[in-house]
Amino acid sequence: MLFKKGSINKLNQAGLGLRFGAIAGLLFLHIPLLLIILYAFTTEDKSYQFPPPGYTLKWFEVVLNRQDIWNAVGLSMRIAIISTFVAIILGTLAAGALYKKSFFGKSSITILIILPIALPGIITGISLRSTFGVMGIPFSTWTIIIGHATFCMVVVYNNVVARLRRTSPNLIQASMDLGANNLQTFFYVILPNMGTAILAGGMLAFALSFDEVIVTTFTAGQQTTLPIWMFSELIRPRQRPITNVVAVFIMFITFIPIVFASYMASKTSESEGSTK
Amino acid sequence: MxxxxxxxxxxxxxxxxxxxxxxxxxxxxxxxxxxxxxxxxxxxxxxFHLDGFTGQIVYEFSFKTLLELFSSPANIDILIRTVVLAACVTIGSAIIGFPIAYYMAKFTSPKVKIFLFIAIMLPLWSSYLVRVYSWKLILAKEGIINWFFEKLNLEWLLDSILSTPVIGGPSLSISYIGMFLVFTYIWLPFMILPIQASLERVPNSLINASHDLGANKRQTFYKVILPLALPGVIAGSIFTFSLTLGDYIIPYIIGTSKFFIGQAVYTHQGTAGNIPLAAAFSLVPILVMVIYIYCAKRMGAFDAL
Structure with a gap:
């Protein structure tokens, strides 16, 4: 490169308008999330009054003792964990098969993997629902899991395929040259290389499944997952302060895997940079 | 090998x-x-089509349902309303998202860039329902926006916006403006990231060259940077446009009583039991997106992903 990294900064400082625009945009993205946290502490329970007339911790205690909410949390967790597990297996297999080989119909298969997340959830949901109906499969936790795994697969696939493409074949050759057999190469070289990608993909799949409401609506029978509970409260607010606390809870549950996954992603890009 | x-x-x-x-x-x-x-x-x-008399699905190949979709003015209204809203949301998120993407791509140190990246990823991946809920708090009559306008003694401004026909309504939480805001908020990260990726690829030497050749900042922006960022904007618009087309939750929670495509699908398959019409409605966003993606591909939008 002719120019040093960042030389543009000196030459061309961000104008006032641009800075203002960027900051305003970021505030637009984050103020709503901060408000959610603020409202969890409000003493007002009949309306969404701002600013809150007073602050209290009592709603957290109320939620702690609400068995129905904890049942919903447990169900959502169970579904998210199993769906993620299935999505990891399917997504990794697909990535392993598709990352290098080119063959007739490969692009159609790639589209097929992306399709469940590209199409509106309602179309996926109704399609699965009518198939379950026609085949006489009763709606259960497992029908929800089938729906979730279908669209979670793609995030695992994307992460793993990206990593496989970047993994140098020299690494594997070196391992073989140094006397490792195939299995050793797999467990000591390939798996540690893939591990963080699979984990990052799995984390995102978990967050996606834990939060999903549309496909769940159509593939669930009487089950109430946490998002379904939340959705019914959104349509007819009956217990505002409790909904506020649950919203904060959902937010933090999904934050953890996301921050973890982005940390993994940034870690890999660093280690890659060092090899170049 | x-x-x-x-x-x-x-x-x-x-x-x-x-x-x-x-x-x-x-x-x-x-x-x-x-x-x-x-x-x-x-x-x-x-x-297939629904037998008007018995309400049963007639499993015979015909174009009756599709004709019904495109001949009933009520259905046409739903389609147009949804497409117009999706277009507005796309333009809105491009305008709000561009400065962030531009700032991220060209004016930050690598550390700040990672921080901003996470700041954009967090809302993108965090709970969709919680984010919609937050806007219910914001748009409520007793919520922060009304409070803000009151403090500035600008209630008359808000009232006059709300009394504007079409986009207004009884309150922000039951109006098209409200829906537009929520949709823009929810899909904004999908617009920022591709624009940022395409701007990242504009070589600094090109910008320097433009300056050396006598262009001022404004000219450089409009003649060099913006055209090169356009594929990113188009790639982002694929997300914002298609996601708005198919959504039924936001119109259900924030919207007026007028239907959008997603709600039409939901109602027809549910209470009405008219699966053929629900399927016909579902075809519209798919067809629109196929055409849209085809055009976007020809404009080179996918190189920006």
């Missing part, structure tokens, strides 16, 4: 295709049979 498959397949060393197939077969069965099968059966219903 050694590759992943070879080394993994100790037992089938000479038979790559076997391993390859066994890798692919499970995901392929899942997606190809379970998912695609269901999808095609559902969408295929748009060629």
């Amino acid at each position: 050694n590759n992943f498959l070879d080394s993994f397949s100790n037992f089938a060393f000479r038979n790559k295709n076997f391993i390859f197939l066994s890798f692919l077969i499970i995901p392929l069965l899942w997606l190809g049979v379970v998912y695609l099968g269901s999808l095609l059966i559902f969408l295929g219903h748009s060629f």
